[in-house]
Amino acid sequence: MEGPLGWGRQEEVDGWRKGPWTSQEDKLLVDHVTQHGEGRWNSVSKLAGLKRSGKSCRLRWVNYLRPDLKRGKITPQEESIIVQLHALWGNRWSTIARSLPGRTDNEIKNYWRTHFKKGKPSKSIERARARFLKQRQEMMQQQQQEQSLIGQLDEDGDQRRGTCCTGATADDDDRGSATAGDACAAPTTAVATDAAGDLIMHVDAMDCFIMCPMSCDDLLVLHGAGGGQGGGTAGSCCGSTASDEYGSSEEDGATWGSLWNLDGAGEVCTLW
DNA sequence: AATGTAGTCAACCGCAGGCAT
DNA sequence: CATGCCTGCGGTTGACTACAT
Numbered sequence: 249m250e251g252p253l254g255w256g257r258q259e260e261v262d263g264w265r266k267g268p269w270t271s272q273e274d275k276l277l278v279d280h281v282t283q284h285g286e287g288r289w290n291s292v293s294k295l296a297g298l299k300r301s302g303k304s305c306r307l308r309w310v311n312y313l314r315p316d317l318k319r320g321k322i323t324p325q326e327e328s329i330i331v332q333l334h335a336l337w338g339n340r341w342s343t344i345a346r347s348l349p350g351r352t353d354n355e356i357k358n359y360w361r362t363h364f365k366k367g368k369p370s371k372s373i374e375r376a377r378a379r380f381l382k383q384r385q386e387m388m389q390q391q392q393q394e395q396s397l398i399g400q401l402d403e404d405g406d407q408r409r410g411t412c413c414t415g416a417t418a419d420d421d422d423r424g425s426a427t428a429g430d431a432c433a434a435p436t437t438a439v440a441t442d443a444a445g446d447l448i449m450h451v452d453a454m455d456c457f458i459m460c461p462m463s464c465d466d467l468l469v470l471h472g473a474g475g476g477q478g479g480g481t482a483g484s485c486c487g488s489t490a491s492d493e494y495g496s497s498e499e500d501g502a503t504w505g506s507l508w509n510l511d512g513a514g515e516v517c518t519l520w
Numbered sequence: 521a522a523t524g525t526a527g528t529c530a531a532c533c534g535c536a537g538g539c540a541t
Numbered sequence: 542c543a544t545g546c547c548t549g550c551g552g553t554t555g556a557c558t559a560c561a562t
Binding site: 266267268269303304307308311312354355358359361362 | 527528529530531532533
């Protein structure tokens, strides 16, 4: 099938192929990355014999060929995470994606656009977002008070382990308003830590989870229950649903009902 | 069965930041 | 320190698919 201009059809521009990838190209790229690892994308074209730009190769690998990609639909749990993290970080899809192992920024971006950004940007989502941020702010204040009390004890980083990641900072990507400390301020009921002891999730009085924006490949740990890795201490959570709190309003009740789809609170908990 | 519309997905583009020279 | 290159990110586009009429 031949089309006019556009990347939807195979074409060559300046010697670079564009448009959909063929299985042969995929194979070449996979073989190359398998042998040489990721990175150096600009040299991939030469070394692998691909007539694709480095950008294109990277994108294809990251969004489609990576072996650890999780295919299939976004689960309600993932959806909740996306909403939460979007409230925290806005359109920083790659940051959000780091908290969702196996999901790509592109996938999340598309999902968000499809599900939350069409037509009428829901008031209730905005409201919930505002509420969420407000609560977070309160938690911050609380944390500051807390910190001023225990600040001196906290000099040794190890002492933070198992507590509430006091003082953790978002060194990854701090363009936004949130810091890891923000999200980890409240008195927690359950805490998840990564191998290094840094907190990456906790469950707070809001009966919801909050991610800390750290190098969150770590979040994989949280899925240990499913994958057998089990490093986190996030055992119990989500004792009640948040839908009452967040999903109570008019037109988007259904949306939030689904977002906070914790009827299977147990499900959520076991997942994590 | 044919056509129109909405939803989903893959890929491109431009920009910004980091790093090497 | 300045410059250029590379990589990664977010926004956008267009093809494909599913569903409704």
